[in-house]
Amino acid sequence: xxxxxxxxxxxxxxxxxxxxxxxxxxxxxxxxxxxxxxxxxxxxxxxxxxxxxxxxxxxxxxxxxxxxxxxxxxxxxxxxxxxxxxxxxxxxxxxxxxxxxxxxxxxxxxxxxxxxxxxxxxxxxxxxxxxxxxxxxxxxxxxxxxxxxxxxxxxxxxxxxxxxxxxxxxxxxxxxxxxxxxxxxxxxxxxxxxxxxxxxxxxxxxxxxxxxxxxxxxxxxxxxxxxxxxxxxxxxxxxxxxxxxxxxxxxxxxxxxxxxxxxxxxxxxxxxxxxxxxxxxxxxxxxxxxxxxxxxxxxxxxxxxxxxxxxxxxxxxxxxxxxxxxxxxxxxxxxxxxxxxxxxxxxxxxxxxxxxxxxxxxxxxxxxxxxxxx
Amino acid sequence: xxxxxxxxxxxxxxxxxxxxxxxxxxxxxxxxxxxxxxxxxxxxxxxxxxxxxxxxxxxxxxxxxxxxxxxxxxxxxxxxxxxxxxxxxxxxxxxxxxxxxxxxxxxxxxxxxxxxxxxxxxxxxxxxxxxxxxxxxxxxxxxxxxxxxxxxxxxxxxxxxxxxxxxxxxxxxxxxxxxxxxxxxxxxxxxxxxxxxxxxxxxxxxxxxxxxxxxxxxxxxxxxxxxxxxxxxxxxxxxxxxxxxxxxxxxxxxxxxxxxxxxxxxxxxxxxxxxxxxxxxxxxxxxxxxxxxxxxxxxxxxxxxxxxxxxxxxxxxxxxxx
Numbered sequence: 001x002x003x004x005x006x007x008x009x010x011x012x013x014x015x016x017x018x019x020x021x022x023x024x025x026x027x028x029x030x031x032x033x034x035x036x037x038x039x040x041x042x043x044x045x046x047x048x049x050x051x052x053x054x055x056x057x058x059x060x061x062x063x064x065x066x067x068x069x070x071x072x073x074x075x076x077x078x079x080x081x082x083x084x085x086x087x088x089x090x091x092x093x094x095x096x097x098x099x100x101x102x103x104x105x106x107x108x109x110x111x112x113x114x115x116x117x118x119x120x121x122x123x124x125x126x127x128x129x130x131x132x133x134x135x136x137x138x139x140x141x142x143x144x145x146x147x148x149x150x151x152x153x154x155x156x157x158x159x160x161x162x163x164x165x166x167x168x169x170x171x172x173x174x175x176x177x178x179x180x181x182x183x184x185x186x187x188x189x190x191x192x193x194x195x196x197x198x199x200x201x202x203x204x205x206x207x208x209x210x211x212x213x214x215x216x217x218x219x220x221x222x223x224x225x226x227x228x229x230x231x232x233x234x235x236x237x238x239x240x241x242x243x244x245x246x247x248x249x250x251x252x253x254x255x256x257x258x259x260x261x262x263x264x265x266x267x268x269x270x271x272x273x274x275x276x277x278x279x280x281x282x283x284x285x286x287x288x289x290x291x292x293x294x295x296x297x298x299x300x301x302x303x304x305x306x307x308x309x310x311x312x313x314x315x316x317x318x319x320x321x322x323x324x325x326x327x328x329x330x331x332x333x334x335x336x337x338x339x340x341x342x343x344x345x346x347x348x349x350x351x352x353x354x355x356x357x358x359x360x361x362x363x364x365x366x367x368x369x370x371x372x373x374x
Numbered sequence: 375x376x377x378x379x380x381x382x383x384x385x386x387x388x389x390x391x392x393x394x395x396x397x398x399x400x401x402x403x404x405x406x407x408x409x410x411x412x413x414x415x416x417x418x419x420x421x422x423x424x425x426x427x428x429x430x431x432x433x434x435x436x437x438x439x440x441x442x443x444x445x446x447x448x449x450x451x452x453x454x455x456x457x458x459x460x461x462x463x464x465x466x467x468x469x470x471x472x473x474x475x476x477x478x479x480x481x482x483x484x485x486x487x488x489x490x491x492x493x494x495x496x497x498x499x500x501x502x503x504x505x506x507x508x509x510x511x512x513x514x515x516x517x518x519x520x521x522x523x524x525x526x527x528x529x530x531x532x533x534x535x536x537x538x539x540x541x542x543x544x545x546x547x548x549x550x551x552x553x554x555x556x557x558x559x560x561x562x563x564x565x566x567x568x569x570x571x572x573x574x575x576x577x578x579x580x581x582x583x584x585x586x587x588x589x590x591x592x593x594x595x596x597x598x599x600x601x602x603x604x605x606x607x608x609x610x611x612x613x614x615x616x617x618x619x620x621x622x623x624x625x626x627x628x629x630x631x632x633x634x635x636x637x638x639x640x641x642x643x644x645x646x647x648x649x650x651x652x653x654x655x656x657x658x659x660x661x662x663x664x665x666x667x668x669x670x671x672x673x674x675x676x677x678x679x680x681x682x683x684x685x686x687x688x689x690x691x692x693x694x695x696x
Contacts, residue, residue: 202610239518259509
């Protein structure tokens with residue numbers, strides 16, 4: 001019955017969408033992510049952010065006098081739903097571009113569909129595999145996961161004046177990928193990697209590895225891996241008396257990381273994350289204020305990215321002559337604009353030239369932004 | 375100075391090995407006792423280990439509310455005792471419902487039943503308590519103690535002390551009490567034991583009370599040491615403990631203890647010393663490969679394990695008979 005309900009709702013929506021297209025001259029941008037279920041909060045706040053960029057453009061007269069509308073679709077974070085949504089977007093001739101999807105697992109299969117109909121696709125998914133197919137119509141104005149290796153390495157060398165590091169990864173695609181990037185960047189900056197070790201993703205006892213690392217006495221320790229391993233690692237590091245600064249990637253950007261490791265143990269750890277706090281720059285403060293006025297709620301982690309993604313599409317649309325999917329793709333590639341989180345410019349693979357990664361330091365049981373600071 | 379550093383390093387690794395080894399040994403006892411009597415590999419044992427951690431967690435939550443740190447000795451003893459009894463009774467119930475009706479069928483049937491039981495228990499906990507790991511407060515103080523450069527916590531000392539005490543207690547129970555004599559008799563030859571007036575069913579129930587009870591206590595020690603418990607924690611640890619039981623000689627109680635400590639040492643050696651000895655060309659990721667390679671070598675030369683009784687035609691026949 002639940003599925004039947006979904007089908008009815010989807011059909012109704014699709015019908016609504018097509019009648020809308022027949023009626024007017026509005027330019028449509030599709031947006032799809034999880035707006036129900038466990039990740040609903042992220043999906044909705046992300047879409048709200050995009051809506052704000054569209055509202056701004058419409059208030060300034062739209063694109064060549066035409067109004068822009070955002071068509072929101074729920075993919076439930078499910079690849080099956082996501083590809084259905086993608087097909088629907090493709091089949092809608094009024095649809096000029098999409099911001100889709102939120103989850104990497106959905107974006108990867110859906111990008112095949114968008115590629116077949118030459119749909120300009122801007123995604124918020126951070127898995128490196130998202131751009132692996134090399135689709136020319138796919139753009140990602142958010143740092144991919146592996147980029148969380150480079151910026152922490154720079155920070156360790158520049159700010160902490162670290163000379164040596166020990167790197168531990170969990171042998172998984174993400175953990176090892178991000179660790180490799182950290183290693184390369186740290187060495188490039190003249191640092192020395194004392195050891196590069198792999199542990200099992202399911203391990204909970206790291207005492208033997210840590211005892212070995214202790215003899216190397218590195219300035220910083222980088223751990224590429226997920227919870228709960230990352231929390232247990234720093235906990236056991238401190239229990240065994242290692243004082244090196246601890247670095248971790250975004251799986252540790254969770255209250256549970258601090259809770260599992262313990263407040264005093266986690267203190268001082270540096271954790272990277274793609275999104276900035278909304279009080280860190282004047283542009284973000286301004287955005288958060290407007291968001292609050294419009295949606296009567298504080299912005300979510302990815303609201304600023306939703307705004308950025310809509311903004312680059314709208315700018316590409318304004319430049320595209322004549323307006324169509326192909327011309328928008330060509331203009332998106334030429335994007336060079338100032339977003340809320342930094343300059344947005346794409347490589348020929350559709351990745352950010354200067355990815356923004358934010359480093360947070362754990363203090364008093366909270367994540368406090370420590371890089372970049374205004 | 376170099377010698378000091380090396381001594382501290384070796385001492386530290388030895389302490390690491392003892393801690394994890396004593397937990398393996400406690401769990402291995404459950405596998406080995408059941409195997410010794412029924413020639414059955416109780417796959418559900420690893421889930422009873424996990425249930426011990428969860429059981430104690432909820433027991434503490436009910437009894438004293440949220441735990442924020444080390445607890446008074448009385449409460450710890452109480453929680454340990456209650457968990458032992460609770461999970462022990464669960465073990466007995468599992469044997470009654472899932473294994474006993476199949477005892478006289480093929481060897482394969484109870485084993486599949488055990489696998490099914492493991493899946494049921496794991497999924498039940500996943501559904502009831504959620505997939506998210508639960509944060510486990512340390513039951514004992516985590517104050518570091520410095521010994522010649524090696525650092526360990528009171529928590530670790532307590533784990534080793536409790537595990538060794540339990541093992542001594544079990545050894546005394548098996549060798550020094552009448553109930554222990556029954557267990558040994560049934561383990562040696564069930565049919566003869568029955569002829570001599572020993573109630574086999576009750577003895578088996580007793581084994582299914584003690585084994586899971588010990589496993590459950592290991593679960594508490596493990597979760598409180600690492601500070602986290604997950605519904606799937608039993609699988610890997612159970613596999614390691616099962617390996618320890620085989621290494622020591624499955625069916626043999628001292629063998630399980632020896633196997634546990636030995637596996638702990640092998641793992642720590644593989645992760646901590648091998649990378650140094652090979653100057654980094656064999657990384658700590660080879661830990662399990664190293665440990666299992668040693669297991670294979672041991673089994674090639676001693677198929678029954680280090681302390682296991684040699685398997686003869688006769689002993690197989692006896693044990694299949696009941």
